Amino acid sequence: MIKICHLYPDLLNLYGDRGNIIAFQQRCRWRNIPVEVHEVGIGDVLYFDHFDFLFLGGGSDREQNLIVADLMQRRNELKEAIEKGLVLLAICGGYQLLGKYYLTREGENIPGLGILDFYTRAGDRRLVGNVAVETNLGGETVILTGFENHSGQTYLGSIQPLGKVRSGNGNNGEDGWEGARYKNVFCSYLHGPLLPKNARLTDHLIFLVLKRRNRQELLKPLDNTFEDRACRVMLGRMGLV
Ligand code: GLN
Numbered sequence: 612m613i614k615i616c617h618l619y620p621d622l623l624n625l626y627g628d629r630g631n632i633i634a635f636q637q638r639c640r641w642r643n644i645p646v647e648v649h650e651v652g653i654g655d656v657l658y659f660d661h662f663d664f665l666f667l668g669g670g671s672d673r674e675q676n677l678i679v680a681d682l683m684q685r686r687n688e689l690k691e692a693i694e695k696g697l698v699l700l701a702i703c704g705g706y707q708l709l710g711k712y713y714l715t716r717e718g719e720n721i722p723g724l725g726i727l728d729f730y731t732r733a734g735d736r737r738l739v740g741n742v743a744v745e746t747n748l749g750g751e752t753v754i755l756t757g758f759e760n761h762s763g764q765t766y767l768g769s770i771q772p773l774g775k776v777r778s779g780n781g782n783n784g785e786d787g788w789e790g791a792r793y794k795n796v797f798c799s800y801l802h803g804p805l806l807p808k809n810a811r812l813t814d815h816l817i818f819l820v821l822k823r824r825n826r827q828e829l830l831k832p833l834d835n836t837f838e839d840r841a842c843r844v845m846l847g848r849m850g851l852v
Contacts, residue, residue: 613639613646613820616662619670619678620650623705626758628668630804631700635664638813642831644821653681659692663820667705669761669802672715675704679721682708686724693726698795698819702805706791706798707731707763716762727793728768734783737762742779742801743849744789748815755809756845757801765800767791773799778849795819808845810838 617632632648639646651657659665670678682689693699707713710723716733723730737760744755754777764783772782773790781789781800790799797816799805806813814830821827846852 613644613664613817614662615646615648615664615666616657616659617648617650618657618665618667618705619652620668621652622674622678623668623670625669625671625703626760626802627804628702628802631668631702631806632666634804634806634810634813635666635816638810638833639817641833642829644817644829653678657685659685659688659697663698663823664816665692665697665699667699667701667708669703669705671704672713672719672721675708675713675721676719679708682724683722686726689724690726693794693796696795696823698816698823699797700805700816701796701798702802703759703761703763703800706800707765709796709798710765710791713763727791727796727798728770729765729791730768731763731765733762734764738764738780738784738800740779741845741849742781742789743777743846743851744774744779744781744799744801745777746774746812748811749818751811753809753811754842754846754851755799755801755805755812756842756849757799757803757805757808759800760802761800765791773797778851795823808842810835
């Protein structure tokens with residue numbers, strides 16, 4: 612049984628981020644892999660070790676502020692779980708909170724968990740629109756598509772990016788990088804939601820979960836005709852095919 616933890620589903624769920632959970636769950640179900648989702652909110656008991664996949668969605672500055680104290684209390688356990696290989700997807704506001712801090716446009720400093728080496732500060736303009744990102748998943752070059760809408764601009768320290776921007780802004784509209792990646796942690800600015808739009812990434816996350824359990828053989832191939840076609844439409848809109 613694969614156990615998914617959706618952290619703060621009521622507060623971090625921008626632009627349909629919940630769709631990431633639905634896509635992950637559905638692609639497991641199509642392979643007859645049992646899966647269950649636990650929603651964990653502020654103050655709820657949470658043992659990261661009990662979960663295979665953790666999802667942290669996007670949120671406005673206000674919502675980030677509402678959850679940060681609760682998240683901070685869980686910092687050390689989360690860091691330990693990440694070091695042990697927990698598979699984690701963090702989007703936009705959730706992504707920013709894993710770094711050192713987020714300095715908002717109003718000059719407020721929202722502290723981050725400081726687990727990953729990057730920081731974020733609000734820029735003069737919001738970065739909004741479709742994005743295409745070239746990344747590598749299990750040795751294969753894959754183009755991810757999604758939609759970004761953030762004022763925070765993220766600058767990576769020693770951590771790897773998720774990928775290279777082929778169209779759109781990505782982390783900060785300057786250095787050409789999008790997202791961040793560390794062990795089994797994947798961070799991205801891409802809403803869309805990300806996983807329904809990018810079946811290969813979803814399968815890669817499921818693969819990492821199964822690998823930790825020594826059950827990789829359960830990842831049977833699926834027919835991705837529609838998913839691939841949808842992805843091509845988006846790449847076409849960005850002038851990439
Ligand atoms: N509040 C953050 C920003 O504007 C995150 C927004 C989001 O999650 N889309 O940068």
